[in-house]
Structures are given as structure tokens and as C-alpha cells.
Amino acid sequence: MPHRLDETESSFRPPHCPNPRCLHHQERAGWRWVRDGTHDRQAAPHRVQRFRCRACGRGFSSQSFRTTYWLRRPDLQPRILKQLGACAGIRQAADVLDCANGTVMNQARRLGRHCLLFQHATSPPRAPSEPLVLDGLRSFEFSQYWPCDLNHVTGSDTHFIEGFNLAELRRSGTMKPHQKERREELETLHGRPDPQATRKQVETLLRRVTGGPCEFKLLSDEHQAYGKAVERMEGWTVQHQRTSSKAPRSPRNPLWPANLLDLLVRHGGANQKRETIAWSKRAQGMLLRMAVFQVVRNFVRGVRVRDGKRSPSPAMKKGLLTKRLSAEEVLEKRLFPGRVGLPADLQEVYEERVPTRQMARLRRHELKYAF
DSSP states (O other): OOOOHHHHHOOOOOOOOSSSTTTGGTTTTTEEEEEEEEEEEEESSSSSEEEEETOOOOEEEGGGSSSSTTOTTTHHHHHHHHTTTTTTTHHHHHHHSSHHHHHHHHHHHHHHHHHHHHHHHHHHOOSSSSSSEEEEEEEEEEEEESSEEEEEEETTOOOEEEEEEEEEEEOOOOHHHHHHHHHHHHHHOOOOOOOTTTHHHHHHHHHHHHHHHHHEEEEOOOHHHHHHHHHHHHTOOEEEOOOOOOOOTTSSTTHHHHHHHHHHHHHGGGGSSSSOOOOOSHHHHHHHHHHHHHIIIIISSSSGGGGGGGOOOOHHHHHOOSSSHHHHHHHHSOOOOOOOOOOOOOOOHHHTOOOOOOOOOOOOOOOOOOO
């Protein structure tokens, strides 16, 4: 029996042209479109309305504006989002959801890209109204010979994760002779990480989350690179307060929001455990998974888990929303990078151009119609 258009499809009106090269991708005024038939699909809605842009001639459908476009299992998307925020590895999530490992991996990448856009569109960079807490979570990609710091900035009062990025490090600490030899071999083959990477990345992060020259208070530990990054921020007036990393990590510690975030990232991310086989094989994957965690932490969960649904989310405390969002609400509509306008460093993450030294061939996000 042929499917019929349901009420949602028949009443759908495209908000803009999905073609990024079309004038009406950004500007809706004067845009004209026509209905251009339908097509059937296995998942709901089973019959989808198609359209055609009168300006550029591109054909598209109502699915072009949903996060489930081109997915055979759209029902998995919110469930995978919850799994990624609940310390599930790729294989564990695939086992629970009864699907292939590749399905979870591909959708995890898509969810990471969507969360980058969702975070930036919902909370664009602006001058901070509260002290910012800066810290770096030590991790590694590919192998323990390639450590890195996951730098992050959090609101001192709201616990809102303002932003994050990654800085490559050189393996240090106690090593056996054969480990030192192996490190030298790898650095000869693939190059040595920039010794100024932490300073450069922290400076980039602070410039991005503050939105431009402004005055703000920064709380951090005594890492030398943090002070050097602040000194190079001409035009910004920064009151930099430092606390020893050896101080008790209790709620009385000024760095408590960052210390708590470090704890939650390790607790909620299978790839961030101290001893695990689920570590991130690529820095790109680590960043996309952190983007998912950022949105879940900021918009879906409460600041205090023990308070249950009574606890406001960090976004509520920041004044961005009046209620906590569900996974389905986060995934309610598709966001387009050309309309959101990501900063250059986040655009590199979105396009999956973050390199991994020991991997010569990297899979990138280069889909023509699903960018």
C-alpha cells in the first residue's frame, strides 16, 4: 500500500535553501521555491516532500533540514548521544543498540559535528560575566608516545563549558631506556611536537571564548604556559589569579569547576579513562567526542546530579535557557556551518582536518550534499 504524506510533511515550509552556494542559503527575503514531488523511505516519515529552489535549481527535501538526513536508522541518533555521554565505548554502544560498530562510529562523528554547531549557535562567544577557570586534562592519541592536553575553560559560577581545544605534548616523565629510544625513533619519523603548543592553544582558546578584547578574571593553576598566553593577549585586560595544583581539590578550591569537569570527563568518557583499550586513536575523534560531552553537560544534565531533575543545567544558570533539554530537542533540527559561522579552529575540527602524526591517510568530512 503506497504511503501518504502525513500532516507534518504536508505543512512543512523550508526555512532557507540548503545549498551553501545559493544566495538564499543566508538570505530568505525574496526566496522562491516550488514543491517537486515526493519520495518514499523505510523509516518514518515514510513519504517525504521534495522541493526545488527557483534561484539555484537545487533539489532538496524536508529531510535536508533534519539531523537524520541520509540515515537508515534515525532512531539510533538520540540513543547514541546518550550512550556517548554515559561512558560507553563504541563496541559497547553497538552491542547495546544492536547495530554495527561502524554505524556508531559514523553517527558519533556526525553528532560531534552537530554539537559543535549547536554549542556555537546557542552560546556565541561574548565578554564573560563571571570568572573563567582554565585547566588542561592530560590524555593521549594513538599511543602513549603522543600525549596531549585537552584544554578547557569553564564558568566559575555556572559551570558552563565555554570552550576547549587540544595541545600536542612531548612524552615526558620516567621512561626506560628502550622507551626513550622508541620516542626518538618516532620523533625522527613523524616530527617533534611544538614546545610552545600549550601556550599557543591556550591563547587561541581564550581569544575565542571571550569574543574579542574585553576585561575578565581568569583562574588557573601555576602552569607557566598559561601566564605566557595571557601576556600575549594585547587589548585584553586579564586579572589572572593562580592557585597551586597541589592544593586540595575540594569545592573550596577556586579551581573546583575545572577539577570537577576533569573528573566528569574521565567518568563519562570511555576514551578518557586512565587505563583503557577505548582510548582515542585520533585527536580528531577526541575533539568530536568532547563536543558531544560539552553539549550534554551544558544543556541536558543538571549541575548537581544528586538533585535530579530539580537541578538546573549550566545553560539555565547562565540565562540561555529556561529548562533542561532532552537529547531529542538537541537534535531537533539540522544546523548548517555556513549559517552558524564557526571560528577557524572549530571549522578545522568540523571538517575533520585535525592531523594525527602517525596516520598518513586521514578520513575527512568532505560529503558534497551533507556538509
